[in-house]
Amino acid sequence: MEAVPESAQGGTTREDARTPASARAPSFAAWSRPLALAVAALVLFSTLGKSGIWDPYELDAADLSRRIAIHVFHADKLALPDAVNQMPTLSDLRMGELPFTSMALGFRLFGLADWTGRLPLAIWAFVGVVALHEILARLSGKRAALYGAVALATTPLYFMQARTMLGDIVTMSSLSLAFAGLVGALFDRARGTKEGAEVEVPGARTWLVKGVWLLVGALGLVAGYMSRGLLIGVAVPALAAGLAWLVLELGGFSAGRTLGEHAIGALSLLFGLMALGVGISLLARTSPDAALPRALGVALTKKASVDATFDRTIRHLGHALFPWSAFLPFAIGRLFRAPVELDVPARRREVGLRVALLVGAAVAYAVYAALTPHVTFLPWSGVALLAGVAGLAVADFDRGAPPSRALALGVALLAFVLYRDMVLEPGRMFSVFEVDKPSFPKSFEQDAAALMRLSAAAFAALVAIAWFEGRTDKPSSIAAWADGLVEDYRKVSRELATIWNGNLFFAAVVVEAALVGLGAMLFLGTRLGWASVLRLPRNFIDAGLNLWWALPLLLATLPLSFAAVRDGFRAALGLTRLPRGAGVLLAALAAGAVLSFGYYPALAAQLSPKEVFDAYARLQKPGEPLGLLGVRARSIAYYHHGGEVAQFNDPAEAFKWLTEGTDRRWLIVRAEELPRLNSLHRKNKGSNLPVLDARSSQILLVSSDLGGQPNENPLGAQVLDAPLPRLHEVDAAFEDQIEVLGWEVRDGTGQAVDSVVPQRKYHMRFYYRVVNPITGTWKAFLHIDGYQRRYNGDHTVLDGKYAMNLWQPNDIVVDDYVFELEPNFTPGDYTIYFGFFSGDTRFRVTRGPNHENRVIGGALHVR
Structure with a gap:
């Protein structure tokens, strides 16, 4: 049988062998290497300097690297006054030294800046992508290499570790190098062509190929050891190759294996077992207070994790690999299917690669699960292994593996579950960093949810439509497409009419008749003024009037919409002559673009003082002094290079410095210090503190003078400098401390409204004037009473953003x-009661309409 190679590097399929070359579409995999490397370079390098240094996590790592640069690379100019400059120990680093030495080299060559420390890490990440691409290309084919490399480059855990100075990207890249080198040496051979067919070339050329792979593997093992010690850096990749060899031997797949390849497999297994044994011994003998051994490479914690070991690792992977984590469980299952489409030599190589990827991922999971009780946080380093799994699964689909509707629907469902998890708990997105107790900026939650929704929808939709079926044909004409669609509707109608002996169709008719009757009753009742209908919630009436026609229309048009999308995808593949797996590639690029260039840079901007320093450099005039409150002075070296900077720990001292004298002064402030600082400014100046830059919800730029710029003080919405809007006025007082001015209701767009609808969110805004300093600690309540119903709204005053003891x-x-009122709130006027309470005691109302120390605010109309 003639064999025609998919590329010069293997992956020959039987279908290719049967199909004349002139009749086959040109493979987009011919662009595998340049396309994969271009995507990796764009994702890894393009935004290195866009986001500033994350304090304290990145700043601590950068400072340790700066100290290494001083002593190892003799970068004496990097020594900072009033800072620790001596050489750090491994215990200070809490891991191996290679990541910090890499960052130190960047500081030495290009100076002290955020991007100079990240550049070496991004280079390490790029090398890891190259290693994965090459091993997949050699052992599977260029399509698998392209898919796997793009999957790796667009996985958030990988590209965010590459773009932050946390260090574990070196471990991830080292594992990719070591795995590629050892597995390549075990399964790869030199190849050539004979009579138009691909053949393996034994002898010196093959051993030259293996020698190159062994060199790559050795480099990866050494780098892994110097990053995370024996367990993670050495045992995982060595056992991936060694156990893969053993599994193939025990499974009877050793035919054709040479003695040298058996030796490589056995030595990898032995080396991995030795590294595992020594690592476990060190883990058992090392106490958290002892100096960190280089061979261990992970800092131990005194307090064991309360999470189950397997649970914590899986949860970390689910969030840190999103959206790929929605696809990977199914991709792993697909790899257990034998690649029967391949010829014997190609199949032998790919079976070895599949086993190595699955075994390597399992070993990595076991090692991390074993370490979980002993460490605080540890980012998963086997990202390249899972990316390789994804790449092989998609390439296998391209080669003729059957489609899977279960996979298509499962990916969509799992993506939705993970998306909801991260929207409800946005802090889960910090899993890509695995750091201790990060605080997610609340002001970013709404934008974060929108970006996450876009990423999840793009990925799930494109993956689902790609895997739903295997066809790539396009209709011959629009008329033929319409005829086929009509025939599909007829088939579906006939099938529905026979389900449950026609009872399903009968039930649908009964439901539709009930909806028509409901609509008619509501229509007549609203027109004739029936009291029982008018008392119903307005949104219920609106739904009942439209369901009878909207529901059937929706059920009728949904299949049409799905068919249009399905056939449009088929037509696009037919026109471009791309395989269906290209849909997964597009999904990766779309989701990766949203996360890489949208979500994470926006999140980083919230966490770093870079934008604030940039705003100060743009707005300040020469000679205007700068101070810091709650922001560590070490960050100055990366952003500010001129003049003395005052450092404060107490808001009162910072305020005194800011307002003394006649010159304009500037202060960079942590958000948690703003309320106290604003209270002092209102006490002394009678207005809100001037804030010139509030793009970050964590770090703000404050000045003694607005200088003609608008005040961006985020507390301006809670403590007013602007005139009062038109209110429902209420004349009441709480003892001699607070006067009630009135209230208003605004809808989601910010417009004032006179009435509300149940099951819709509104803002109830109460306006108070402070008479005297407020004693005690109070919470607020809202009661909306009427028609034997009550809405109870107990809440923290001002959402906890501005404590009552700060009111002036x-x-x-x-x-x-x-x-948001419940649906049982029928139309009518309800009475508003509000006030303050502490435990069982209410703040005493001393003036104005009240009932049991509840201010009577008037009527709220519900429609």
């Missing part, structure tokens, strides 16, 4: 509370 006399304060 004459302040006008707005307590904004979001409420």
Whole structure:
């Protein structure tokens, strides 16, 4: 049988062998290497300097690397006054020294900046992508190499570790190198062509190929050892190759294996077992207080994790690999299918690669699960192994493996579950960093949810439509497409009419008749003024009037929409002559673009003082001094290179410095210090503190003078400098401390409204004037009473953003509370009661309409 290679590097399929070359579409995999490397370079290098240094996590690592640069590379100019400059120990680094030495080299060559420390790490990441691409290309084919490399480059855990100075990207890249080198030496051989067919070339050329792979593997093992010690850096890749060899031997797949390849497999297994044994022994003998051994490479914690070891690792992977984590469980299952489409030599190589990837991922999981009780946080280093699994699964589909509707629907469902998990708990997205107790910026939650939704939808939709079926043909004409669609509708209708002996169709008719009757009753009732209908919630009436026609229309058009998308995808593949696996490639690029260039840079901007320093450099005039409150002075070296900077730990001292004298002064402030600072400014100046830059919800730029710029103080919405809007006025007082001015209701767009609808969110805003400093600690309540119903809205005053003990006399304060009435609130006027309470005690109302120390605010109309 004639064999025609998919490429010069293996992956020959039987279908290719049967199909004349002139009749086959040109493979886009011919562009595998340049396309994969271009994607990797774009993702890894393009935004290195866009986001600033994350304090304290990146800043601590950068400072340790700066100290290494001083002593190892003699970069004496990097020594900072009033800072620790001596050589750090491994215990200080909490891991191996190679990542920090790499960052130190960047500082030595290009100076002290955020991008100079990240550049060496991004280079390591790029090398890891190259290693994965080459091993997949050699042992499977160029399509698998392209898919796997793009999967690796677009996985958030990988590209965010490459773009932050945390260090574990070196471990991830080292594992990719070591795995590629050892597995390549075990299964790869030199190849050539004979009579138009691909053949393996034994002898010196093959051993030259193996020698190159062994060199790559040795480099990866050494780098892994110097990053994370024996267990992670050495045992995982060595056992991946060694156990893969053993599994193939025990499974009877050793035919054709040479003595040298058996030796490589056996030595890899032995070396991996030795590294595992020594690593476990060190783990058992090392106490958390002892100096960190280089061979261990992970800092131990005194307090064991309360999580189950397997649970914590899986949860970390689910969030850190998203959206690929929605596809990977199914991809792993697909790899257990034998690649029967391949000829014997290609099949032998790929079976070895598949076994090595699966075994390597299992070993890595076992090692991390074993380490979980002993460490605080540890990013998963086997990202390249899982990316290789994804690449092989998609390439296998291209080669003729059957499609899977279960996979298509499963990916969509799992993507939705993970998306909801990360929207409900946005802090889960910090799994890509695995750091201790990060705080997710609340002001970014809405934008984060929108970007995450876009990423999840793009990935799930494209993967689902690619795997739903295997056809790539396109209709001959629009008329033929329409005829086929009509025939599909007829087939579906006939099938529905026979389900449950026609009872399903009968039930649908009964439901539709009920909806028509409901709509008619509501229509007549609203027109004739029936009291029982008018008392129904407005949204229920609106739904009942439209369901009878909207539901059937939706059920009728949904199949049409799905068919249009399906056939459009088929037509696009037919026109471009791309395989269906290209849909997964597009999914990776779309989701990766949203996360890499949208979500994570926006998140980083919230966490770093870079934008604030940039704003200061743009707005300040020469000679205007700068101070820091709550921001560590070490960050100055990376952004500010001129003049003395005052450092404060107490808001009162910082405020005194900011407002003394006649010159304009600047202060960079942690968000948690703003309320106290603003209270001092209102007490002394009677207005909100001037904030010139509030793009980050964590770090703000404050000045003694606005200088003609708008005030971006985020507390301006709670403590007003602007005139009062039109209110439902209420004249009441809480003892001699707070006067009630009134209230208003605004909808989701910010527009004031006179009435509300159940099951829709509104903002109830209460306006108070402070008379005297407030004693005690109070919470607020809202009662909406009427028709034997009550809405109860107990809440923290001002959402906890501005404590009541900070309120100053004459302040006008707005307590904004979001409420949503339940559907049983029928139309009518309800009475609003509000006030403050602490435990079982209510703040005493001393003036104005009240009932049991609840201010009576008037009527709220519900429609």
